[in-house]
Amino acid sequence: xxxxxxxxxxxxxxxxxxxxxxxxxxxxxxxxxxxxxxxxxxxxxxxxxxxxxxxxxxxxxxxxxxxxxxxxxxxxxxxxxxxxxxxxxxxxxxxxxxxxxxxxxxxxxxx
Amino acid sequence: xxxxxxxxxxxxxxxxxxxxxxxxxxxxxxxxxxxxxxxxxxxxxxxxxxxxxxxxxxxxxxxxxxxxxxxxxxxxxxxxxxxxxxxxxxxxxxxxxxxxxxxxxxxxxxxxxxxxxxxxxxxxxxxxxxxxxxxxxxxxxxxxxxxxxxxxxxxxxxxxxxxxxxxxxxxxxxxxxxxxxxxxx
Numbered sequence: 001x002x003x004x005x006x007x008x009x010x011x012x013x014x015x016x017x018x019x020x021x022x023x024x025x026x027x028x029x030x031x032x033x034x035x036x037x038x039x040x041x042x043x044x045x046x047x048x049x050x051x052x053x054x055x056x057x058x059x060x061x062x063x064x065x066x067x068x069x070x071x072x073x074x075x076x077x078x079x080x081x082x083x084x085x086x087x088x089x090x091x092x093x094x095x096x097x098x099x100x101x102x103x104x105x106x107x108x109x110x111x
Numbered sequence: 112x113x114x115x116x117x118x119x120x121x122x123x124x125x126x127x128x129x130x131x132x133x134x135x136x137x138x139x140x141x142x143x144x145x146x147x148x149x150x151x152x153x154x155x156x157x158x159x160x161x162x163x164x165x166x167x168x169x170x171x172x173x174x175x176x177x178x179x180x181x182x183x184x185x186x187x188x189x190x191x192x193x194x195x196x197x198x199x200x201x202x203x204x205x206x207x208x209x210x211x212x213x214x215x216x217x218x219x220x221x222x223x224x225x226x227x228x229x230x231x232x233x234x235x236x237x238x239x240x241x242x243x244x245x246x247x248x249x250x251x252x253x254x255x256x257x258x259x260x261x262x263x264x265x266x267x268x269x270x271x272x273x274x275x276x277x278x279x280x281x282x283x284x285x286x287x288x289x290x291x292x293x294x295x296x
Contacts, residue, residue: 016220021262026234026252027244037228037263044238054227056220063242073227 020056035059052076072097081110133175140168225267231256 017039024041032049035057044063053073064070081100085108101109144165150158234252236244 015217016224019221019224019263019266021259021266023231023256023259025237026231026255027236027238028232029235029244031232031235033232034227034229037224038231038259042238042240042242044242044244054223056224056227063238 020058078110130176130179133172133179136168136175137172140165140170140172143168221267228263230260 020037020039022039022041023043025043026040027044027046028048029046030048031045032051034051034053036052036054037056039058039060040062041060042062043059044065045068046065047067048065049069049071050064051071051073053075055076077097080098084094084098085100085102103109142165143161147158147160147162147165150161234256235249236246237248237252237255239245
């Protein structure tokens with residue numbers, strides 16, 4: 001049973017936590033799974049593919065192996081691109097999808 | 112052809128639903144206030160009592176009208192429907208219900224979860240407290256994963272039922288989505 005309890009009309013913010021189930025202590029190896037909509041606690045992911053599209057998830061003390069592939073949905077690029085525009089140059093040595101387009105006049109384009 | 116322009120207008124005064132209460136309160140307040148004026152005209156010392164009651168009723172009618180008139184004005188609205196063929200999600204709601212920022216944000220995030228949550232895959236086992244896989248624990252792990260998936264669906268449906276009781280969500284359905292997103296690597 002979740003620690004958040006059943007929904008009540010006086011506890012609207014608690015609804016979101018309520019509809020997000022806990023996934024505790026599981027080990028996935030070579031699996032493809034979407035993180036959205038779950039709260040993972042003390043889980044281990046080895047050689048998996050983790051998909052993130054909405055960002056509506058939680059990871060609590062989880063282990064992600066280096067050979068696990070992470071797939072980001074297109075809607076997640078924009079805030080990351082915006083963040084990277086304010087980051088030091090060494091941070092920008094990341095995947096090109098996370099780099100905003102810097103125009104010749106110094107302006108930034110994020111589409 | 113007549114030289115005079117003809118103007119026809121039709122006014123209809125018909126209180127609707129909760130407005131019946133508002134109009135009754137207003138008319139009662141006006142009547143009692145007028146009664147206090149007659150008291151005053153006849154130099155009765157007690158004129159202040161009906162006057163205060165009448166003004167209170169008029170004030171209460173105004174407050175009740177403020178609280179109710181928007182929904183009455185929108186009584187004939189049709190449900191707003193949001194459909195996404197890409198994600199297979201249909202949301203139909205009454206525009207009167209999402210009248211606060213909190214409700215709108217909450218509903219948007221709920222739709223986001225309903226759109227993107229997928230059943231968990233078959234796990235390979237359970238991990239110990241030091242994050243090491245425990246041998247021969249796959250059956251228990253599968254049971255946990257199935258329970259979590261079912262719990263998510265049940266609670267989402269329960270949420271929709273609660274919102275429906277409030278007149279908010281009429282339907283919220285989720286169908287399989289073959290498009291998991293774009294890959295980076």
